[in-house]
Amino acid sequence: MSVKTLTIDGKMVTGMAGETIFNAAWEAGIRIPRLCHVGGVSDVGACRLCLVEIEGQKKLLAACLTPVEEGMVVHTNTERLRAHRRLILELLFAERNHVCSVCVMNGQCELQDLAAEAGLDHVRLRYQFPKLGVDTSHERFGLDHNRCVLCTRCIRVCDEVEGAHTWDVSGRGARSVIIADMGEPWGQSESCTSCGKCVQVCPTGALFSKGRGVGEMRKDRRFLKYIVTAREKHQWIR
Amino acid sequence: MDSLTKKPRLATVWLGGCSGCHMSFLDLDERLFELHRRAEICASPFTDYKDFPEVDITLVEGAVTTAEQLEEIRHVRRRTKILVSFGDCAVTGNVTAMRNFFSVDDVLDRAYRETATQIVGIPSGNPAVPRLLDRVRPVHEVVKVDYFLQGCAPSAEEIYRLLMDLLDGRTPALAGRKFGS
Amino acid sequence: MTVEELFELHSEEQARLRRLENRIYCCTAAGCVSCGAEGLRSAIAAAIKAEGLEGRVEVCGSGCLGLCSKGPLVRSAADGALYGELPPEEGALLVRPNPIDRQRLAAKRLDTNAPFFARQLKIVLANSGQVDPERLADYIAAGGYQALAKAVTEMTPQEVIEEIKRSGLRGRGGAGYPTGLKWELVARQPSPVKYVVCNADEGDPGAFMDRSVLEGDPHRVLEGMAIAGYAVGAQQGYIYVRGEYGLAIQRLQTAIKQAEREKLLGNRVFETGFQFRVDLRIGAGAFVCGEETALIASIEGKRGQPRQRPPYPPESGLWEKPTLINNVETFANVPPIITEGGDWFASIGTETSKGTKVFALAGKIAHTGLIEVPMGTTLRTIVFEIGGGVPGGKFKAAQTGGPSGGCIPEQFLDVPVDYESLTNIGSMMGSGGLIVMDESSDMVDVARFFMEFCMDESCGKCIPCRAGTVQMHDILSRLTRGEGTAEDIRLLEELGALLRETSLCGLGQTAPNPVMSTLRYFRHEYEAKLASGGRQ
Ligand SMILES: Cc1cc2nc3c(=O)[nH]c(=O)nc-3n(C[C@H](O)[C@H](O)[C@H](O)COP(=O)(O)O)c2cc1C
Ligand code: SF4
Ligand code: SF4
Numbered sequence A: 001m002s003v004k005t006l007t008i009d010g011k012m013v014t015g016m017a018g019e020t021i022f023n024a025a026w027e028a029g030i031r032i033p034r035l036c037h038v039g040g041v042s043d044v045g046a047c048r049l050c051l052v053e054i055e056g057q058k059k060l061l062a063a064c065l066t067p068v069e070e071g072m073v074v075h076t077n078t079e080r081l082r083a084h085r086r087l088i089l090e091l092l093f094a095e096r097n098h099v100c101s102v103c104v105m106n107g108q109c110e111l112q113d114l115a116a117e118a119g120l121d122h123v124r125l126r127y128q129f130p131k132l133g134v135d136t137s138h139e140r141f142g143l144d145h146n147r148c149v150l151c152t153r154c155i156r157v158c159d160e161v162e163g164a165h166t167w168d169v170s171g172r173g174a175r176s177v178i179i180a181d182m183g184e185p186w187g188q189s190e191s192c193t194s195c196g197k198c199v200q201v202c203p204t205g206a207l208f209s210k211g212r213g214v215g216e217m218r219k220d221r222r223f224l225k226y227i228v229t230a231r232e233k234h235q236w237i238r
Numbered sequence B: 001m002d003s004l005t006k007k008p009r010l011a012t013v014w015l016g017g018c019s020g021c022h023m024s025f026l027d028l029d030e031r032l033f034e035l036h037r038r039a040e041i042c043a044s045p046f047t048d049y050k051d052f053p054e055v056d057i058t059l060v061e062g063a064v065t066t067a068e069q070l071e072e073i074r075h076v077r078r079r080t081k082i083l084v085s086f087g088d089c090a091v092t093g094n095v096t097a098m099r100n101f102f103s104v105d106d107v108l109d110r111a112y113r114e115t116a117t118q119i120v121g122i123p124s125g126n127p128a129v130p131r132l133l134d135r136v137r138p139v140h141e142v143v144k145v146d147y148f149l150q151g152c153a154p155s156a157e158e159i160y161r162l163l164m165d166l167l168d169g170r171t172p173a174l175a176g177r178k179f180g181s
Numbered sequence C: 001m002t003v004e005e006l007f008e009l010h011s012e013e014q015a016r017l018r019r020l021e022n023r024i025y026c027c028t029a030a031g032c033v034s035c036g037a038e039g040l041r042s043a044i045a046a047a048i049k050a051e052g053l054e055g056r057v058e059v060c061g062s063g064c065l066g067l068c069s070k071g072p073l074v075r076s077a078a079d080g081a082l083y084g085e086l087p088p089e090e091g092a093l094l095v096r097p098n099p100i101d102r103q104r105l106a107a108k109r110l111d112t113n114a115p116f117f118a119r120q121l122k123i124v125l126a127n128s129g130q131v132d133p134e135r136l137a138d139y140i141a142a143g144g145y146q147a148l149a150k151a152v153t154e155m156t157p158q159e160v161i162e163e164i165k166r167s168g169l170r171g172r173g174g175a176g177y178p179t180g181l182k183w184e185l186v187a188r189q190p191s192p193v194k195y196v197v198c199n200a201d202e203g204d205p206g207a208f209m210d211r212s213v214l215e216g217d218p219h220r221v222l223e224g225m226a227i228a229g230y231a232v233g234a235q236q237g238y239i240y241v242r243g244e245y246g247l248a249i250q251r252l253q254t255a256i257k258q259a260e261r262e263k264l265l266g267n268r269v270f271e272t273g274f275q276f277r278v279d280l281r282i283g284a285g286a287f288v289c290g291e292e293t294a295l296i297a298s299i300e301g302k303r304g305q306p307r308q309r310p311p312y313p314p315e316s317g318l319w320e321k322p323t324l325i326n327n328v329e330t331f332a333n334v335p336p337i338i339t340e341g342g343d344w345f346a347s348i349g350t351e352t353s354k355g356t357k358v359f360a361l362a363g364k365i366a367h368t369g370l371i372e373v374p375m376g377t378t379l380r381t382i383v384f385e386i387g388g389g390v391p392g393g394k395f396k397a398a399q400t401g402g403p404s405g406g407c408i409p410e411q412f413l414d415v416p417v418d419y420e421s422l423t424n425i426g427s428m429m430g431s432g433g434l435i436v437m438d439e440s441s442d443m444v445d446v447a448r449f450f451m452e453f454c455m456d457e458s459c460g461k462c463i464p465c466r467a468g469t470v471q472m473h474d475i476l477s478r479l480t481r482g483e484g485t486a487e488d489i490r491l492l493e494e495l496g497a498l499l500r501e502t503s504l505c506g507l508g509q510t511a512p513n514p515v516m517s518t519l520r521y522f523r524h525e526y527e528a529k530l531a532s533g534g535r536q
């Protein structure tokens, strides 16, 4: 496999042919904000937080989906990108009901962290206050739609890693919701193996383990790395 | 903040919040003395005042939930040079705004009828009971806000730093704060 | 069918038609059907029977005759006259009119020399109203399938592509990508399996150009697709048509069956090695499924959601195979280009935009309906000459490109309508919807209407479009209620830039266009609506 050399934020970086800009940057210690991407499952390019500027390209491209190319000059943190990211985060906070102070993920949430990194200290858009439910029918886990950012990580890990494909999206636009099987309560899902992978990859407080109070939920994605390493390198190491 | 020459005038206001932010303010403890040396505390829920005075800095706790508070915050804004949204309820609406999922009528029913045991019935026509707005709103949705101090509640340390920054004429360093924590 | 048989059938059917004393074409497109075309048609059929004229006078259905606002429309072949708003009893008079009947009919006769007809140039719609869409023989009599015969028996695939390139044809689905280049991209792929897809999802509110073509001349689209299949090396085609188009679906099914029976589709087309099949796929009415990657997902049986391009469909499309996707109108242009030659086509239109464009006129305009004009015709000609102007009012703006386009104010009435000029003034060609507004239109409300459409149709995959359209719609609603602030206008502009630059697909990227263009040309209307008290 051939090696490509490119420049990211003024730094010379190398990546394998086919590798994404996101991964090449990550390996070089450059952290591009991301919400829908999670290492170990396929990418969908949905959150648009990882958009980067590539010299000679008019369009902004998702780093998580764009392969590296020889001689590419990439900027990941321009004023324009920062402004877009801030506004995308504002959109997310206004879209559903994020009451961090009473959320199981308070303090550990990826959305909170992204907002803090972006210097977001208030939301200029109107909060929409949609009426959404919490599905607590599963014996061990819960799904709080109020906190869901529709990143579809849960769908992909359940489909691609666990092989159950319990989750999917129903409805479209702002009416999109995550559903189990054909829309039944999670606890009645026949496909769910209760493996908990979806809970662990969920970036927010949307998927949680029962019995956790405010700020008590911790997520652990090491299992994904373990599986991916096994799959790619045939080594069962933690 | 070169305009703050003499002893700057400070106020705090309590709208729709649980008073936790003010409790945190009181957690300044002995630093309250320092604050007293640096600024004149002109109005707050802890002090007695008739009309809100002209001040340099106001910290606002809580979201705007009643018609009275809406009037009040507009009045405060007119009389304040620097207005700070103080804590998550002021900044986002937070828990206070969770009543926005229901209509005002449903909220009142729940509070004064369904769960009441002693005096059952919605108080109406009583001027002491302010009219609830259709929806609870963060402060910046109704007046211009200059700085936002997130947190539920912000720690005494953060309040102290913010006030010192303002009193020293620096732009407050608020970066990296999170909603909620 | 061999090429010889095709030409034989062509002459036979033409001779048969010449022998008829008259043939009466009743428009059976959706517009006329909704104002009684079927009753009219049966009245004429009954009159023919009653007069014992079967075999001498014929009545048939036809595609759109254009002036939909005067429906039901009828064309009488004997004298070429066109009649509008005919009640069934008057229609019956057409069969064997006496002098008194003639006088009565004269009142309903439409002037085909009027600019509405005279300023049009029909290539795509040439057969519409001239052939019975349910009869293959009609299409063949009009020269149908001769282009396919020529392509597969006389030309190499590369020559077909060269002809399309020479014609300068660009995609009519909205973006205007050069069709010849797209075909070449697909042809160049080494894959043995490739697909041709016809995009007949037509979801713009008020647009019915593709629908008219499918209803009025379905074989034309099949022929265009088959030529494309030959050129790019595909053996399978799909037409993705929206489920609401019941009549179009039915006519396509009939046409496919007819073409298969006559071996114009299927194995060994014109006894050559070329084989090509066409199947229908019915959409469920989501606007986003017109976007090519969402359309592909939908045909594959998945949720109709777009994905990032590249890879573009010519490289990796349906089931990851090289796929050619073109719009209905694009395919309909192909047969005449092959028969008449690319140079002929390129002689029509402007420097960068060749041929004609079909528009659906709607809104505050005298003649609503379907028109086809050479590219480069000015908006003034379209609105005031062909469209007959703005009844009882003053022209304010025209919206082209539907919810993805923008409004064009009066000062640009003389801009030639082509891809580049429209983009330069902040609108776009789009698929051909053209809505005229007079001074009673509230431009903020117009922008709100289109934003509501995009909000409802957003697939929800990416955040800027899913949540951004909601916020933009929220602000626009506030403005129309007189509750907006100057800060709201700033936010509207910021959100507009966000959606344009960061949305995943064209829906979100173009959703701000109506807002941006009304802000550009009618900003004072926004400002006049601001709440007096500052922040509310
Ligand atoms: C939201 C959206 C809706 C679209 N709808 C249609 C449609 O209804 N019909 C169509 O032909 N193209 C539509 N397109 C354009 C297609 O993606 C594609 O560009 C087109 O079918 C290509 O054909 P052409 O090159 O012949 O224009 C749409 C694009 C977007 C972004
Ligand atoms: S999911 Fe994250 S952002 Fe949302 S309420 Fe919980 S902690 Fe806050
Ligand atoms: S627990 Fe496992 S099987 Fe069940 S939904 Fe989550 S990932 Fe799928």
Ligand code: SF4
Pocket (backbone or CB within 6 Å): A147, A148, A149, A150, A151, A152, A153, A154, A155, A178, A198, A201, A202, A203, A204, A206, A207
């Ligand atoms: S439940 Fe969690 S992982 Fe699934 S889409 Fe929502 S936020 Fe993403």
Ligand code: SF4
Pocket (backbone or CB within 6 Å): C288, C305, C306, C457, C458, C459, C460, C461, C462, C463, C465, C466, C503, C504, C505, C506, C507, C508, C509
């Ligand atoms: S821009 Fe809109 S329609 Fe397109 S992918 Fe994003 S959410 Fe879906």
Ligand code: FES
Pocket (backbone or CB within 6 Å): A033, A034, A035, A036, A037, A044, A045, A046, A047, A048, A049, A050, A051, A062, A063, A064, A065
């Ligand atoms: S991480 Fe790339 S689009 Fe979400």
